[in-house]
Amino acid sequence: MIGQTPSLSFEIFPPKPAVGNEKIIQTLDEMQGLAPHFISVTCSNNNLNVEETTVKLANHVRNELHIPTIAHLPAAYLTKEKVQSILHSLNEIGVHQILALRGDIIEGLPPKEDFQYATDLISFIKEEAPHFDIIGACYPEVHPESPNSVSDIKNLKKKVDAGCSTLVTQLFFDNEAFYNFQEKCSLADIEVPIIAGIMPIINRNQALRLLKTCENIRLPRKFKAILEKYEHNPESLRAAGLAYAVDQIVDLVTNDVAGVHLYTMNNAETARTIHQATHSLFKHYS
Secondary structure, three states, rough: OOOOOOEEEEEEOOOOOOOOOOOHHHHHHHHHHOOOOEEEEOOOOOOOOOOHHHHHHHHHHHHHOOOOOEEEOOOOOOOOOOOOOHHHHHOOOOOOEEEEEEOOOOOOOOOOOOOOOOOHHHHHHHHHHHOEEEEEOOOOOOOOOOOOOHHHHHHHHHHHHHHHHEEEEOOOOOHHHHHHHHHHHHOOOOOEEEEEEEOOOOOHHHHHHHHHHHHOOOOOOOHHHHHHOOOHHHHHHHHHHHHHHHHHHHHHHHHOOOOEEEOOOOOHHHHHHHHHHHHHOOOOOO
């Protein structure tokens, strides 16, 4: 999946059923012109109707827009039979790349027993459908449930040994944390490409949600200053947040990152702004 020069890719998520797909289809049409290396389509443990959400949207990206597509598959609440069915559906539409996840555990709802960890899902897919390319998630600042970085890297090594060809990171705002993580992976003989996940912060509500849900992520002083200075100035916060993300990306590419995966939050304008500022750094697939 990864070549000698870095890739730029986007993440999108299926809208809630009540919202409908019209807006996300328009967003994807706008993103198509940016020639991403691939688009990943998320899936949530809160919505297990995978065929009607993730698979349906992945089909549009792959077969209408002709963009390479990765389908997310969180399996904590899925049975082996259900995963087999999803693999069959993805195979039928020509999507053969999966981001294999355990997914978040929902409070008050015990998970199924078939896939306790992402590694279990990876091993199952490799056995059932070996032609699928499996991508794994990783955490530069340690998985929130991991006791320490040593344990986290050991678990990541198990994922890779089970069959991951590529890793994509959780979002981060401190590039040094990513570089330190890369070094730890290298020492552990984790040699697959590691794609850096970047999320531009463009509004106050997004920042507040992030601070609540991603407690393991360190906020550098420069980033904190942006949030504080422009808290009540939406236009300036958006401009500063995008500029911060661009600076991160330039630094990452300068330091030979395998790729950048942009968490777009379904915002085509965000993707376009980042693309315009950085497109000459990446290879193109159009």
